[in-house]
Amino acid sequence: MRNAQSLPRRVVLALAASALGAPVLAVPALAQAWPQRPVRLIVPNPPGGSSDILARILATELGARLGQPFVVENRPGAAGNIGVDAAVKAPPDGYTLGAATVSQWVINPFLFQHMPFETREIGWVSVAWDVYNVLLVPAAHVPATTVDAFVAWGRAQPNPLIFTSPGIGASAHLLGELFGQRNGLRVTHSPFRGSAEAVPAILRGDAQFAIDNLSAWLPLVRSGQVRALAMTSPERSPLLPEVPTMAELGRAEFTVGIWGGLFGPAAMPAEAVAAVSGAMQAIAADPAMQARFTAQAAVLRGTTPAEMLARADRERPFWQELVKLSGARAE
Numbered sequence: 001m002r003n004a005q006s007l008p009r010r011v012v013l014a015l016a017a018s019a020l021g022a023p024v025l026a027v028p029a030l031a032q033a034w035p036q037r038p039v040r041l042i043v044p045n046p047p048g049g050s051s052d053i054l055a056r057i058l059a060t061e062l063g064a065r066l067g068q069p070f071v072v073e074n075r076p077g078a079a080g081n082i083g084v085d086a087a088v089k090a091p092p093d094g095y096t097l098g099a100a101t102v103s104q105w106v107i108n109p110f111l112f113q114h115m116p117f118e119t120r121e122i123g124w125v126s127v128a129w130d131v132y133n134v135l136l137v138p139a140a141h142v143p144a145t146t147v148d149a150f151v152a153w154g155r156a157q158p159n160p161l162i163f164t165s166p167g168i169g170a171s172a173h174l175l176g177e178l179f180g181q182r183n184g185l186r187v188t189h190s191p192f193r194g195s196a197e198a199v200p201a202i203l204r205g206d207a208q209f210a211i212d213n214l215s216a217w218l219p220l221v222r223s224g225q226v227r228a229l230a231m232t233s234p235e236r237s238p239l240l241p242e243v244p245t246m247a248e249l250g251r252a253e254f255t256v257g258i259w260g261g262l263f264g265p266a267a268m269p270a271e272a273v274a275a276v277s278g279a280m281q282a283i284a285a286d287p288a289m290q291a292r293f294t295a296q297a298a299v300l301r302g303t304t305p306a307e308m309l310a311r312a313d314r315e316r317p318f319w320q321e322l323v324k325l326s327g328a329r330a331e
Helices: 009-017 050-066 078-088 102-111 147-156 171-182 195-204 216-223 270-284 287-297 305-326
Strands: 039-043 070-074 096-101 122-138 161-165 187-191 209-213 226-231 257-265 298-302
Touching: 009 070, 039 050, 039 078, 039 147, 050 161, 050 257, 050 270, 050 287, 070 195, 070 298, 078 096, 078 102, 096 298, 102 257, 102 287, 102 305, 122 147, 122 171, 122 216, 122 270, 122 305, 147 195, 147 226, 147 305, 161 195, 171 187, 195 209, 195 270, 209 216, 216 226, 216 270, 226 305, 257 270, 257 305, 270 287, 287 298
Parallel strands: 039 070, 039 096, 161 187, 161 209
Antiparallel strands: 096 257, 122 209, 122 226, 122 257, 122 298
16 A cells, blocks of 8 residues: 555545544546656658667667656658657647757758658757767778868869769768868768768778768768768767867867667657656666767767757757758759
């Protein structure tokens, strides 16, 4: 039986009255705490990628802390729009959430002529992680060992420099265009279907650089096949402490985090939002969980819904300008 101190006062008084033989007024049924059944977590990316791996780590931890399984469901397609649309248009009962990134919420509305969902349909819950990009060159084909040396080398080439990305409109695409424009380099974008498919082009020297997610390239950096010149993180990565940040090199405009977070339908219950947001903040305060994210070249975050919305609003003009600069468009 529950301890009397944990029961609402009206219930305690009713039980006491019943014991004394007094008439008992009807007592409303105790509301059940959320969640009472498994929660679906839609990831708008294929299995095995960085966002999928991070979302699965969080799903396991959220399930342990909140007492019900968080079941990951991959719904890739249309640069993540399909999965996000499924999450925001699910029944707003708190039992369908999504784990997506700034690419879906902020970049895609400027990239796609027709979006399946509107920003007002998003129920913000918590920022969950930051991942940072790294400026990479093929060690066997580009002699530069610093950013300034690479820029000088690139300007001297007779042909435009080719850079890779995981796809049109990806942060690696937009940052590559920005890097060329800010440094007076002629560049040509070569998109692939994911970072893994771009690796051979870099290793062969068919492409001369990339500004892509560190986790996808870390083994090649450590093997010496690819040279890391600078990070887009505000601080040096513990995985590559010898690599300077763009800000250290006087290029603070390239301090950019590609962040992900948890969301759902705009009308989902406040109790569910508060429970997940609170759990995320507790998870982010756990050194062991931080270490797991560091191993994946990510930084674990936990915020309020208001802080998540504020970050999206704050970064929207930056990404809008980069999409315009790149000339990227998607149907």
